[in-house]
Amino acid sequence: MAFESLASRLQSTFDKLRGKGKVTEEDVTKAMREVRLALLEADVNFKVVKDFVNRVKERAIGQDVLKSLTPGQQVIKVVNDELTELMGGGQSKIAVAGRPPTVVMMVGLQGAGKTTSTGKLANYLRGKMNRKPLLVAADVYRPAAIKQLQVLGKQLDIPVFTIEGSNKPVEIARAAIEYAKTEHLDYVLIDTAGRLHIDETLMTELQEMKEVAKPNEILLVVDAMTGQDAVNVADSFNKQLALSGIVLTKLDGDTKGGAALSVKSVTGMPIKFVGMGEKLDALEPFHPDRMASRILGMGDVLTLIEKAQIDVDEATAKEMERKMRKAEFTFEDFLTQMEQVRKMGPLNEIMNMLPGMNKIKGMKDVKVDDSALGRIEAIIRSMTKDEKVKPEMINASRRKRIALGSGTTVQEVNRLIKQFEDMRKMMKQFTKMSDKAKKKGGGFKFPFMS
Known part of the structure; x- marks a missing residue:
């Protein structure tokens, strides 16, 4: 996950400061020295770091902060506010034209993930915004670019427009917009050509396309892994094309995060979307406030709730809660619940969104192995129908058979059965808590339940 090293440094x-009853100006200065080093190590632009630290320090040593009841928390709030502001303040949404179609030019250097991001954006527009997008293959120079977009279009069941044999991207863009109007499509996403470096030919062609297509958005796709270079690329493109926003890819990888923290301040352009994985649904709107919260170890509950609302089936969740309350929860139900949670994304990512997880002893270094879920699934699927409903009937010989059938060991089967029994006991306790809360007029809900 991006920012991991930075987050660890800042949280430490x-x-x-959190534990101090009183915070002095010297304490703030010392903390800001650490913050400065952490940001520079994360490859944040030097000038951005300098301005950021000065702003935080100026606010943090104000009398309202130092004389408050919880000065340490107040300083952290100042940092959170300034981090949010640094990354854009609030969410910058994709444009919607007054008269469809909305035209979006996707630009960037070769290898930044532009074509894939174009496909992901189309998927997002259709799935999350209920729009009808058109993918336009206008990169006529990279041999595999048109084919790649056509494959993505087929996977997503989204139409792809190109003119076979044409080497004129401007004409392809013009014809695509006319086609979208005829077919009453909402968005035209133009995948333009990239180069290994910024050159005059590339920019001239993009400027000509801009002139003809009159795009509502020009989104630059940059690779977060390239750090400060990503900011320099963004600055160059912005000066020549007047960008409307940035799509930052590979933010889920082992990146320092400097690009995300620098790009808005250097170019003035907001980050609109971030790529958080290889799957075609792994493109998310960028929320500066939520990202700042995650960097400072406060979690990201809003995104977690949104994921649950989108990915967890409500009817299944209600039925699961009923079974939990009645102590009827079986291994089959456990499998269903596991599949629902897996839809929300990698477990490490989900855990990072929970506030305070890094404060629990030992949790900071825990890496959840998603492949372990596959082994659990194999064990459960190797049980008979009766065994899934009544785990207490699984004796030694049955455990041996299940291990053999699932390609696991008897020890793994034993461990899963014990964990399942412990979980059922815990659910009974939750049910009692819920009943007590209801009697007192409060309420309690199981995690991920509606």
């Missing part, structure tokens, strides 16, 4: 620095 602020943990020292």
Whole structure:
């Protein structure tokens, strides 16, 4: 996950302030020195770091902060506010034209993930915004670019427009917009050509396309893994094309995060979307406030709730809650629940969204192995129908058979059965808590339940 090293450094620095009953100017100065080093190590632009630290320090040593009841928390709030502002303040949404179609030019260097991001954006527009997008293959120079977009279009069941044999991207763009109007499509996403470096030919062609297509958005796709270079590329493209926003790819990878923290301040262009994985649904709107919260270890509950609302089937969730309350929860139900949670994305990512997870002893270094879920699934699927309903009937010989059938060991089968029994006991306790809360006029809900 991006920002991992930066988040660890910042959280460690602020943990020292949290516990203090009184915070002095010297404490703030010392903390800001650590923040400065952490940001520079994360490849954040030097000028951005300098301005950021000065702003935080100026606000943090104000009398309202130092004389408050919880000065340490107040300093952290100042940092959170300034981090949010640094990354754009609020969410910058994709444009919607007054008269369809909305035209979006996707630009960037070769290898940044532009074609894939174009496909992901089309998928997002259709799935999350209920729009009808058209993919336009206008990269006539990279041999595999048109084919790649056509394959993505087929996978997503989204139409792809191109003119076979044409080497004139401007004409392809013009014809695509006319086609979208005829077919009453909402968005035209033009996948333009990239180069390995910024050159005059590339920019001239993009400027000509801009002139003809009159796009509502020009989104630059940049690879977060390239760090400060991503910011320099964004600055160059912006000066020549007047960008409307940035799509930052590979933010889920082992990246320092400097590009995400620098790009808005250097170019003035907001990050509109971030790529958080290889799957075609792994493109998310960028929320500066939520990202700042995650960097400072406060979690990201809003995104987690949104994921649950989108990916967890409501009827299944209600039935699951009923079974939990009645202590009728079986291994078959456990499998269903596991599949629902897996839809929300990698477990490490989900855990990072939970506030305070990094504060639990030992949790900071825990890496959830998603492949382990596959082994659990194999074990459960190797049980008979009766065994799934009544795990207590699974004796030694049955455990041996299940291990053999699932390609696991008897020890793994034993461990899963014990964990399942412990979980059922815990659910009974939750049910009692829920009943008590209801009697007192409160309420309690199981995690991920509606």
